[in-house]
Amino acid sequence: MKKLILFSVAVLGLSFASCKKSSNTEGTTRVTVKMTDAPGAYDAVILSVKQVVILSSGGERTVNVNGTPIDILRFRNGRDTVLAGVDVPAGRLQEVRLVLNNTGNRVVINGISYDLNTPSGQTSGVKLKVQDDLTPGIAYTLLLDFDAAQSIVTTGNGKYNLKPVIRAIPAAVSGALTGMVVPAAAFPKVYAIMGTDTVGTVTDATGKFYFPGLAAGSYRVNFAPIAPYAGKTVDNVTIVNGSVKDLGSIAITQ
Template sequence: MKILKSLSAITLVILSLIFIQCSDDNVNLTTPVKIRLTDAPAQYDKVNIDIQAIQFHSSNDDTKESGWQEMDLLNAGIYDLLEFNNGLDTLLVDQDMPSGTVSQMRLILGENNSVVIDGVPYVLDTPSAQTSGLKFQIHDDFIAGIEYELWIDFDAARSIVETGNGKYKLKPVIRTFNEATSGVISGSINPAEALPTIHAIIGLDTTSTIAEANGDFMIKGLQSGIYKLDLMPIDGYTEKEIEGIEVNNGAVTDAGTIEILAN
C-alpha cells in the first residue's frame, strides 16, 4: 500500500510538471503576421497618409487602453495610397505576434497628411487619427504557427471630404480582408480609354475600383457569392452591367475582356 501511494504521488508530480510545461508552451505560442496596405483608386493626383504606428487590441474590452500593443512598423512615414490599387499593395508589418484573438487594430497618423488635386497640395485635417488612431474591427484569430496575412484597404475616393474654402478632411472609409476568407475579380476593359469606375455589387454591399490606363482592373477582398459588375465609364461611352460573376474564397475570378461601347 505504501508503494502504491508513493507511486501515485510520483505520478501526480509528473502530471503536474507536464501540465505546467504545456501551459508555458501555450503562453509562448506565436503567429507570423503580415499586414499590407492597399487602396481603391480615386480621381486625385496623390493621397498622402503619414503612418507612424500600428497597434492591435487582443481584449474584448476596447475601453482599456492597456489592451493596446504596438506592432513593429517596417517603415514609418508618408504613403501615397494611389500607388497601391488594382492588386498592388505594400508591406507594413512582418513579425511574429502572440497567438490569440484580436478584436481591433488602429493606425496612428502623423501630421503630414495631404491630398494633391490638379498639381496643388492641400493639407488633410485628421485630428482624431493623430491621437486615438484610425480604428477598425478585426475579430479574428492569430492561430499558432499559421501565417496570418491582412490587407488594410482605404477607399480614398470616399475618405476625403471637402469642407470648403480649399480645405479637406480625412474621414477614413477602411475595410480589412485576408485571402483565406475572400476572393478576387479581375478583368480588362476595351477600349482602355473608357476608364470606367467598376462596382462589384452583392446584395447591399458594393466594392469599387477604377480601371488602369491599360484597361486592367482587380477587385480584392470580396466575400464569396454571385456578383453584378456595374461599369460607369467616362463621358462618350455607354454604361454596362454584367450579371452572374461567381466569387469563391481564395480564388481569382477572371471576368475576361469587357467591351465598352461608345455613345
C-alpha cells in the first residue's frame, strides 16, 4: 500500500500493472500528471503551479502551466485536475518536479486569506522520486493526492508555511472507498487501515468521504467524530482494483 510521502525527502518506487517492464527505449510514452486533494479544514487552498518537470532516462520534459491558480479543495471526493500531459522519451521514469510560483499560494480560513510561505529550496521544484518503466505507446498516469491538512503548517505568529505532503497513486491498479456519515455534524476523521498502513481523510459538509487510490485488500475503517459523538469501526471492507466500494450511510450516535 502506498504511504504518505514528503516531496522533499522521500523516495517511492511505483509499479504500474499497465506499464509492462521493457528495456526498449525507442519511442515515447504519454505521461499525464493529475492532482486531487485529501480534504483539510480550510475554505480554500490556492496553489500557483508554474511548471511540471518530468525526468526519464531518455531525457527531460518541462511543461509550463502558468495558468489560473488552482483551488485544490475543489478537487476531492473523486475529482481531479490535469496539471500536465506530455510525450516523454520511453525508458526509466526517474523524477517528477512541481515548480510553484513565488507568489499566489494562499490559504483561506474563516473567509480570511493568508499567504503561504514556501521553503527556500522550492524554487527548483518540490521533488517526487519515481522509479518505473515507461513503455513506448502505453499511456502512464500519475495521480498526486495533495494532503491539505498536513501540508499547511502554522508558524505560531499568525503565518502559514506550505510543506507539501503528497501520496502518489497508481490509478490503474487501485480501488476507491466512499460512503456517507449521518449526521454530517459528527464531522469525523475517517481512517482506512490495512495491516500497519493507514490512510486518513475527513468528511465534507454533507457527510461524504472518499478515498482514492487504495490498494486491493481487506480494510478496517475507523470513524473518529467530534464530541459528543461516539467513534465507530467497520471491519472487513474489501477493496477491489478498478472499482469503488460504497459503504452507504454510516450512522454515528452520541
